[in-house]
Amino acid sequence: MTTPGRAEIDQVAEASIAALRAPSIFNTQPWRWRLTGNHGELWADHTRRLDGLDPHGRLLLLSCGTALHHAAVALLAAGYAADITVLPDLHRPDLVAQVRQGSPCERHDLLYRAIYRRRTDRRPFADARPAxxxxxxxxxxxxxxxxxxxxxxxxxxxxxxxxxxxxxxxxxxxxxxxxxxxxxxxxxxxxxxxxxxxxxxxxxxxxxxxxxxxxxxxxxxxxxxxxxxxxxxxxxxxxxxxxxxxxxxxxxxxxxxxxxxxxxxxxxxxxxxxxxxxxxxxxxxxxxxxxxxxxxxxxVPVPDSEPVPPAVRRSGTDIIGLPGQS
Ligand SMILES: Cc1cc2nc3c(=O)[nH]c(=O)nc-3n(C[C@H](O)[C@H](O)[C@H](O)COP(=O)(O)O)c2cc1C
CATH class of the missing domain: 3.40.109.10 (NADH Oxidase)
Structure with a gap:
């Protein structure tokens, strides 16, 4: 027998894996996921804050926002709206968002495919201006x-x-x-x-x-x-x-x-x-x-330029807590 909410939590788990690729300040990846019940919780990890450059954690929260959106994009690619509540609990300010699988919708995977191609490209770009x-x-x-x-x-x-x-x-x-x-x-x-x-x-x-x-x-x-x-x-x-x-x-x-x-x-x-x-x-x-x-x-990238090497990421087992894990 399937546990109630199991399919939903699997979908959110997939989304949190796609969110591992999200960009973050200095690639600090300052977030954790906790999968529980039928939803995922995105938590800010202040142990990864840049105390000199970002003492108030604004860029840390901004980085958590990129992970949140990546997760929403992954749900949309699977054919579900993302049901997101941002900062749901005044008493737990490090809980950035709760993410649930929302209603079925048309699948959109244009942005999802971009998750795996996107890089920070610090090289000079071409002469042509973006349209x-x-x-x-x-x-x-x-x-x-x-x-x-x-x-x-x-x-x-x-x-x-x-x-x-x-x-x-x-x-x-x-x-x-x-x-x-x-x-x-x-x-x-x-x-x-x-x-x-x-x-x-x-x-x-x-x-x-x-x-x-x-x-x-x-x-x-x-x-x-x-x-x-x-x-x-x-x-x-x-x-x-x-x-x-x-x-x-x-x-x-x-x-x-x-x-x-x-x-x-x-x-x-x-x-x-x-x-x-x-x-x-x-x-x-x-x-x-x-x-x-x-x-x-x-x-516009220089035509035929090599892709920038992908930046490393922490593994899902480091960042994503499964149901039943604390
Ligand atoms: C909030 C934020 C601030 C960033 N600031 C800079 C920056 O000032 N200069 C820079 O070259 N890259 C900056 N980055 C890019 C990160 O260094 C980059 O996302 C991270 O190293 C991972 O590499 P990737 O984007 O290629 O996956 C920033 C990214 C974020 C999300």
Whole structure:
């Protein structure tokens, strides 16, 4: 005899496995799943917080939001709506969401297939600019989660470049922030997390400098021949500054990133401008509306370029607690 709720929980278990591939700040993968009854619980794991760069855990929650959206995408690919309650319990603030298999619906697997192709691509992109129709689709993807996508105009790029430089200089002078970069770029193979030099490019001639991860080891990814001239820069902005706003920003980031991947584009986030408070405020003034939650560079990959090597992930047995396990 089948246990009641068994089929539902199996479906949520599959979704939590797909969510292992979600992007996270410094690949910290700061979440845990607990499967119980007929639903899954997504928990924030604050032991994986970047205490220097993200002391309030905003980017941690944003990362949990990307995992939540990946799970919803997996349910949709299996032909079910995702029934999600965000932050369901005031007394358990680390419980980010409850996820249930919702009603049957038409299967959509475009974004699901993108989960396994998506990478953070830090290389310069091609000369060609992404098509306006795709940019409109990305704006819509963010708005589905109540998040605004600001496409920066050409005359705002000098201010963004200055913000990135200021944030980088601030972080290099702050020992706690440097410790975070050191810690999460020097993880060992069994840790199955962190940013590897194999996925990072060194400085190249670009309008906006890439993040400097090279505290411990030099960047090892060939930047390739891209000029980065067609790259566009967007900022996702939220109205509030509450935990649920940051979770929504993560869902929007995932939706935007999977959508652009499905359309053949590539991207990499720029979060140093969020990590340094005065810089974040300056970016907010540049946008004119909303609180900046994450910036993203996106563009057309150089034709025939090699795929970026996939970043490691922790295993399901580390992250997903099965029914009956505590
Ligand atoms: C909230 C957040 C902030 C991030 N910030 C940066 C960043 O500032 N610079 C960068 O190159 N990558 C950034 N990333 C990308 C992560 O480093 C990347 O997702 C992680 O290393 C896993 O690699 P993958 O995306 O290729 O799977 C960020 C990702 C998230 C979700």
């Amino acid at each position: 306006g129709a795709i940019l409109a689709e990305l704006r819509f993807a963010a708005e589905r989660h109540g998040v605004r996508l600001h496409l920066l105009h050409y005359d705002q790029l000098a201010a963004l470049a200055a913000a990135v430089d200021d944030a980088g200089a601030f972080e290099r002078a702050d020992p706690a922030m440097c410790d975070d970069v050191q810690k999460w770029t020097t993880r060992t193979r069994p840790d199955r997390d962190g940013v590897s030099p194999r996925s990072v490019t060194g400085p190249t001639d670009r309008r906006i400098a890439p993040r400097d991860f090279a505290v411990a080891a030099p960047a090892a990814l060939d930047p390739g021949p891209g000029s980065d001239r067609g790259t566009v820069y967007v900022v996702l902005a939220i109205d509030g500054d509450e935990p649920r706003d940051w979770v929504a920003a993560g869902e929007a980031l995932s939706d935007v990133w999977l959508t652009l991947t499905a359309r053949g584009l590539a991207a990499s986030p720029i979060s140093e401008v969020i990590e340094v408070e005065p810089v974040r405020q300056a970016l907010g003034r540049l946008l004119g509306a909303g609180n900046p939650a994450i910036a993203l560079r996106l563009g």
